[in-house]
Amino acid sequence: MNGHLDANLAALRKHCPAFFAWWKDCPSQPGAYNLLSSLSGLPDLEIEQPGGRRIILYNRENPFETVREELADQSFPNGGLSFLFGLGLGYKALHILDAMDPSHAVYVVERNPDILRWALSLHDYSAEIRSGKLSFVVPEEEELRRLIEEQNSAILNGRIRLFLEKYVRLLDARTARLHDICHSQFNVLLMNFNTVVKIGSTVIQNEVENLPKALLGWSPEGLMGGDFRNRPAIIVATGPSLQKNISLLREAQGKALIISVGQTLRVLLAYDVRPDIVCSIDFGEPNYLSMSDAIDKANMPLLMHPQVYPRIPFEYQADLFVTLDQSNLLTPTGGNVSSPLGNAMTVAQTALNLALAVGADPIVFTGQDLAYGESSHIEGATYGKQVTVQGSRIIMKNEQVTKNQEVYWVPGYFGGRVPTNSGLLAFLEDIEETIRRNSGRRFINATEGGAHIAGTERMALRDVLKTHCDQEFPVADYLAAARRPLGTDPRRLCRMLETSRKHVDRLLQRVEKLERTTGKMKSLLPEDGEKCSPQQRHQLGSLNGQALKSFSSLLESLEEDRLSRLATVRIKHFLIRMEEPSSESGEISASAERTIRYCEELCAGLKDVCPSLLEKIDRVHPLLDEYATVSADLKSSPPGRGAEAELRLRLGNCLQKMGHLGMAAEELERAARSETSRAAALEALFSLHLNRNRFELAGECLERLPDGHPKRDAFRDLLMKKQDRERGRLLERARLCLDRGDFVGCLLACRTLTALHGDSPDIQRMLDQSLAMREERILEAQRQTQTERKRGALRDERDRHLQIARLRIKEKDYAAALALFRELSESDPRDEEAGLGCVQAYEKLQNWEGAEAEIRRLMQYQPERGMLFRELGNILLHLGKSEEALKNFRKAVELDTGGNDLCLQIAAILSRAGKTADALPFYERHLKENPNDYRALVLWGDGFLRLGIGAAAKLSYETALRIRPGYGPAVERLKRLQPTASS
Incomplete structure (x- = not known):
């Protein structure tokens, strides 16, 4: 055995030096470790923790054969990786090393040095360690993250397996956490990669199509000059919990940098909240449709990714800040890109990157649910879905589509667990990783719903506004001063x-x-x-x-x-x-x-x-060639001559095609000052304003055309027809939105109608209805918030009373404990802890009838809870109702899917009650699932002995000694049996 250990340690010292150094300095874990022999003769390990809790790692007759059966349908292909979280005694590692293809690799993450010593003593892994087939990883988060980054190719090709030994979650929560972190990080990498694989062609085509508009955008470097350092920033996402706080955001304007994701823009504008900057990175058309009816009302800057869906930047006429990295087409040759703001899985992550880059502190999240309640988004966001959880699946529905995905449960904002899917889980991990890397900043989660975001403190948005947003500063001026050219040729x-x-x-x-x-x-x-x-x-x-x-x-x-x-x-x-x-x-x-x-x-x-x-x-x-040519010619052209006006006319037309309508209008106005170019420039201006639905400006261009202009009448007809057509379209849209309850869409359409065509009774009626619906949503959100706060206060008060009741049980003041538990049960009949507290107090007071009544009351609410049937069986035994007790015990085992310990508990209850014959089947069932539980074997033998079946008792004791040689209770009982056998 020591030979194996020495060979393994020598190989680890040379080929896994970091792990060897960690292991050498790692202290032994508290508890006793007993090597057992399974019935097949293969070793098993029992760990007895401080406090008496016992864990047997495998508890199977043949641990290696059990592992082989579990992994029978698993393949371990060339170029793939297997991560073992928990080595145990090495049976899983041995099977994988035997079954895997030659260039597969296995990584072991084991934090318990004592278990590791046993495994390295039992098997020789030195050849596999020397060949690189088997590696041991320093079991720390940073080391694992670094390793994952190095193994991208295997991860991205799907050739990776994660195995978590069953005992790990019982024995070592930190190793289980490392497993969960790796699972999340793999999920993040795969989602990013799969996005690129699926739409790589679309993405690069978007980038090419966006070049004319993005070329004249601004560099985000200007935003990092320090104006926003140590100022609060609020990141607004579209989670359903935003409904609780959206009306409060008006109070933050001018007192915090409000960064909105693109999909939230239409909702914010409908609530009269104007974010300071909007972020948009998504490549597909749904991103455009989610904000299309708000773009023409946006006068705040847009932070865009070069590969965003092209209609968004083309139609967006306010300032554009363009995120760049070294791979983007627009990046100047030899240019330094210090902050890759757009390299993010989600637009909310981009907003977070921006807040970090400008030096904001604190950074506040709202609408960042990252989990599901009854809906996926705030009302008014496009593509929102109704959400239900059915078993292990999460179902999301709207009028267009139904999605059915695996559900994941994560810690909730208010505690407990909340449902999410793999996509949101990856986004959550991405944000948490960013927070972890920026531990010097303060992060506040003011979502008031959804998932808990690790690294954030919980605070209501109203309290955030009072505490952190109490000083005004010129946000718009700072943003205007931040404009710096990209410098792309x-x-x-x-x-x-x-x-x-x-x-x-x-x-x-x-x-x-x-x-x-x-x-x-x-x-x-x-x-x-x-x-x-x-x-x-x-x-x-x-x-x-x-x-x-x-x-x-x-x-x-x-x-x-x-x-x-x-x-x-x-x-x-x-x-x-x-x-x-x-x-x-x-x-x-x-x-x-x-x-x-x-x-x-x-x-x-x-x-x-x-x-x-x-x-x-x-x-x-x-377009780019024309812009470069005309810009260069304009610089060399003598000012004030006809040639300059012609060039400005060309430049204006070119800028219009590039999507820079404001700059185009400026150039065309300059061209219109020249007699030679006036008519053509005004025609181009008319067309530009008409296309933008700026009807008043288009009409002014008509009035400025020279008398007798051949196209004036035709242009006037065009203007009138376009006005009528646009008015009809907006009216129809407003009515449709109102009919389906989309007050956001109706409100935006009515406001556009009023701005373009003036007020009318019909428009005012729809506007009033939309505002009334909005007000009702605000009041409803306020009521919901008040209800949640009351619930929170009641929950805290209940927790305080529960603590007092538990203390009374410890003090053996059972009557006082019963009074407290009964009060809690009456206020919430479904509260299992309060109900079981009543049962415990009744039992301590020997009031078995009261205990029975209380347990049956609880079972009305949880008729499938195995533990309640076990407790009822125990109570019925004390009431002398043996047959009924047995029925409940059997029902408890039937309902409890992991009912091994439950069988043992029931067997012990029956034995103490003198029902030995009834206890034996429960011991037997327990031992079928836990054949190496030598202590249970002794108890089983004791049952046979009490019934006078000495041969069966002797066999049980001997089997216990095969598993745990020298086990005192088994030895002592066999000695007692010897005189009986000889006589």
């Missing part, structure tokens, strides 16, 4: 796009060539059941070699250009997951078919992606 972008266009064209040409080759190969493949002729084999072999060479070359060329590399990530990921193409095969036709399959997948993927990418480039390149 449009000519560089043009050259880059031209290079990418040529590269993508070449890719498509090579696809055509490869398709011709695979077409020839397919024509040579034999029909089913036929064999290749020698000539066919020769031709197929030659073409197969050509195709493989072309395939490899084409695949490599995807990495030569950034646009093609990102646009084709999904294709490459799919190819990686397919079997490896090879020219070596027993039959050339099989090899050719495999090559064709691979080549067709690559060609189909490129033909799907490349044309749309070329379309984006061809649309964007001329």
